[in-house]
Amino acid sequence: MSRAIHVFRSPDRFVAGTVGQPGDRTFYLQAVHEARIISVVLEKQQVQILAERIGALLEEIHRRFGTPIPPEAEQVNDLSPLVMPVDAEFRVGTMGLGWDAESEAVVVELLAITEGEFDESVVLDATDEGPDAVRVFLTTRAAREFAARSTRVISAGRPPCPLCGEPLDDQGHLCVRTNGYKRDAELSKSLDFIDPEVFNGLTDGPPLLGDDENPPSDDPGGDSSDDPDAGPEGGSR
Template sequence: MSRAIHVFRSPDRFVAGTVGQPGDRTFYLQAVHESRIISVLLEKQQVAILADRIGALLEEIHRRFGTPVPPEIERVGDLSPLVMPVDAEFRVGTMGLGWDAESEAVVVELLAITEGEFDESVVLDDTDEGPDAVRVFLTTDAAREFAARSSRVISAGRQPCPLCHEPLDPDGHLCVRTNGYKRGAELSKSLDFVDPDVFRNLAMQDDTDYLETDPDDEADPGSDNQD
């Protein structure tokens, strides 16, 4: 059975978006042209990699071919959510990225994850053999917009703790910086592994607000501390 390749040569919209609450979000890419909508499921890290590679590709295009490319942007024009309901065509395995000089378009290809190996030469190719794919052609402006929005979507998750920089959960947060360390204290049996460097690094800090001190460790004011 030949594979399906969903091609969008002039999409009205190609965006990254999520479904779910921070800490439990599912990431999608969605291509829209008029009434045609294709969504694919992927990992947060894949979105970050794609956004980063698109930025690098735009710079390389300008360097090698002299093609004008828009500068990096901070303000994103399209902040609307994904078109609902989101029905994923497939989960993304391999991603391809290229430059179509004839149409001066960045080409993004998303291939379905497969159980076995396949010939990666099928990426950005119309051969009948290989995983299903979504292929999107983006102007340089649209590519820059996609990268900027993707970065914003990624950073819109759980806010980092100002002390330990781990993500904050809506239901609370166990911060290693305020959990304290006391010599001889027994660790919770629910902890399968505790990195000793976490406590070692805490003990070396000057800010004692985050540490508990053992009174036995404090020097006796009347002693000369000479051993």
């Protein structure tokens, strides 16, 4: 059976969006043209990578071909949610980016995840063999707007911990930076989100490496030795 390739050459809308609450969000990309709507599900990291790569591709196009490229969008014009209900066509595995010089369009290709390997030459190709795909053509301005909205969608999740950068949530946050290696950090802003148990023992027990370069000696004279062969004066018996 030949694969399905959903092509949008002039989409009315191509956006990233989510369903669910922060901490439990599912990420989607959705292409819309008139009454036709195709959605695919993917990981948050894939959305972030795609937005970053689109920005890099636009800069490279301008450098190599002199094509006018709009500046990075300072604000997001399309803040509307995804068209509901969201029915994912497939989960994204491989993503591809290209440049169509004839139409001066960025080409985004999203391929369905597969159990086995496949020939990567099928990316941005019309061959019948390979995973199902969604192929979207974007003007340079639409590509900028897609990247800007994607960045905003990603940052709209749980706020990051000011120490380790991991997302905070209402159920508690076990911060890896509260193990004593950064005691002079400002903790007050994140105390409500950190499990109090991680603070137990921070001031007890032996000093951590770097806490005290010259720990005090138990012997006032400073000549004690654990060598079993040492005599009263520190020499050999």
